[in-house]
Amino acid sequence: MAVDDFIAEHSRQWAAKTIDQNRAYLNVLIECFGPDRLLGTITKQDANKVKKVFQALPASRNTKPKLKAMPLMEVINEPGHRKIAPKTINSHIQMFKSFFDWAERHGYAPHTLFDKVKVAKAKNSDTERKPFTPEQARLIFAELTDNASGLVLKDSHKWGMLLGMFTGARLNEICQLDIADVQQDGETWFLNIADEGDDDKSVKSQAGRRKVPLHSELIRLGFLDFVASRKASTRLFPDYSYSANGGYGRNLGRWCNESFLPKLGIKQPGLVFHSLRHTVVTRLGQASFAEPIIQCIVGHARSASTTC
Numbered sequence: 001m002a003v004d005d006f007i008a009e010h011s012r013q014w015a016a017k018t019i020d021q022n023r024a025y026l027n028v029l030i031e032c033f034g035p036d037r038l039l040g041t042i043t044k045q046d047a048n049k050v051k052k053v054f055q056a057l058p059a060s061r062n063t064k065p066k067l068k069a070m071p072l073m074e075v076i077n078e079p080g081h082r083k084i085a086p087k088t089i090n091s092h093i094q095m096f097k098s099f100f101d102w103a104e105r106h107g108y109a110p111h112t113l114f115d116k117v118k119v120a121k122a123k124n125s126d127t128e129r130k131p132f133t134p135e136q137a138r139l140i141f142a143e144l145t146d147n148a149s150g151l152v153l154k155d156s157h158k159w160g161m162l163l164g165m166f167t168g169a170r171l172n173e174i175c176q177l178d179i180a181d182v183q184q185d186g187e188t189w190f191l192n193i194a195d196e197g198d199d200d201k202s203v204k205s206q207a208g209r210r211k212v213p214l215h216s217e218l219i220r221l222g223f224l225d226f227v228a229s230r231k232a233s234t235r236l237f238p239d240y241s242y243s244a245n246g247g248y249g250r251n252l253g254r255w256c257n258e259s260f261l262p263k264l265g266i267k268q269p270g271l272v273f274h275s276l277r278h279t280v281v282t283r284l285g286q287a288s289f290a291e292p293i294i295q296c297i298v299g300h301a302r303s304a305s306t307t308c
Contacts, residue, residue, distance in 0.1 A: 001035075002039060002099075002103055002108045002109075003023075003026050003030065003099070005106075005108075006026075006099055006102050006103070007019060007022065007023055007026075009102070010022075013205075013206060014205075015195065015202035015203055015204060015205070015208075016202055017202055017247065018202075018204065018205070022095055025091070025092045025095040025096070026095065026096075026099060028072070028092065029050065029092075029096055029099070031072045032049075032050050032053060032072065033046070039100075039103055039108050039109040040109055040110050042109070042113060043113075044113060046113075047096075047113045047114050047117055048117065050093075050096070050114075051089070051093065051117050051119065053072070053073075053076055054084065054089045054092060054093075054119075055083065055089065055119060056076035056077075056083065057072075057075070057076055057083065057084050058075060058076075058078060058081035058082065058083060058084070059081070059082050059083060059084045059085070059088075060081060060082070061075055067081070085128075086119045086120065086121045087121065087128070089118075089119050090118045090119060093114050093117050093118055093119075094118075096113070096114045097112070097113070097114035097115060097117075100112045100113040100114055128270050129270050129271075129272060129274050129275055129278055130270040130271065130275060130278060131275055131278040131279040131281075131282040131283075132266075132271065132275050132276070132279045136266050136271075137165070137279060139264060139266060140161070140165065140264065140266075141162075141165065143260075143264060144157075144158050144161050144162055144165075145158075145162075145221060149263070149264070151259070151260055151263050151264065152260075153255075154239070155226060156237045156239050156240060156252070157252065157255060157256075157260070159223060159226055159237075160174050160175060160237060160240075160252045161252075161256065161260075161273075161276070162218060162221070162223070163191070163218070163223075164273060164276035164277065165276050165279070165280075166214075166215040166217060166218050166280075167191060167212045167214075167215070167280070167297070168212075168276070168277045168279075168280030168281060168284075168297060168298040169191070169193060169212065169277070169298070169299075170204065170208075170249075170274075170277060170299070171247075171249035171252060171253050171273050171274065172202070172246070172247035172248055172249040173193050173203065173208070173299075174237075174249065174252075175237050175240040175247070175248035175249040175251075175252055176198065176200070176201045176202075176235075176240075176247065176248040176249075177191065177193075177235070177236040177237065178197050178198070178234055178235055178236060179227060179230055179231060179233065179234060179235070179236055180192075180197070180234075181193070181194070181236070182214075182224075182227050182236065183211075188213055188214075189213070189214040189219065189224065190211045190212055190213045190214055191211070191212045191214065192211055193208065193209065193210050193211070193212060193299065194209050195209070197234075198234075198235075200242045200247070200248070201248075202247065203299070204299070205299075205301060206301075207295070207299050207300060207301045208299040209299075210296060210297075210299050212297055237252075239251075240252060249273075252273070253272070253273050256272070256273040257272045257273060277298060280297075280298060281294060281298055284297070
């Protein structure tokens with residue numbers, strides 16, 4: 001089957017979690033057309049119909065048993081459910097486009113599809129992740145370092161959040177760190193973000209493998225002392241267990257999003273742990289850092305001419 005061949009060809013470049021996600025995306029495409037539909041019979045009109053199906057799809061289809069058990073064309077007519085966000089629809093469509101580009105190159109289909117089929121983002125979307133304001137960031141930093149309100153329950157909370165705040169690293173990238181990933185080159189300390197070691201470690205893409213210098217403020221606050229105190233363990237945060245759904249970051253993410261931010265009084269739609277990453281990207285841009293440098297630091301995909 002073409003989908004299986006497509007996944008197999010790309011599996012070496014994709015992390016395990018990405019493979020599962022992209023297969024799930026393509027399974028919805030199969031559900032739309034049926035497993036026996038010939039790729040060559042799928043038209044641009046069909047691609048537009050798929051977009052309309054996604055615009056009517058409930059966001060909770062995979063979490064509510066009733067919806068999960070319903071056929072696709074029935075679930076889109078089920079009333080009273082919030083629809084999936086434009087960003088999620090576009091993620092699916094981008095995967096469909098990549099698949100049909102590949103299918104055309106390999107002779108499975110006579111033409112590419114899903115080009116310029118994306119949906120527009122809603123203005124001021126409540127689900128859009130956004131950066132913290134400078135005042136919110138100062139409040140978070142003060143609570144993490146002084147713990148005046150007693151919200152920070154353990155060192156893993158403190159240092160996991162601070163690493164997010166000062167490196168822009170993804171939640172799972174932080175929580176899966178090994179002691180050996182904190183490294184030194186001359187006088188420079190850095191995080192070696194990679195997927196070596198534990199079989200459950202992963203990075204989102206090739207660009208995710210990177211070395212991120214440790215901010216001097218992290219060192220001043222005692223991060224290296226914290227690392228030294230964990231030498232008895234292989235992992236930097238051994239109390240964050242692995243979950244198939246959320247990797248190693250599930251527990252820290254839940255604590256941040258469901259306890260820390262709400263109790264701090266700054267929880268709003270679009271403000272989550274991942275907002276720390278958005279904040280780093282925003283502040284570096286405001287400080288006039290070149291785009292390739294920002295991409296290297298946070299592990300965004302770069303153009304072929306960019307190195308770091």
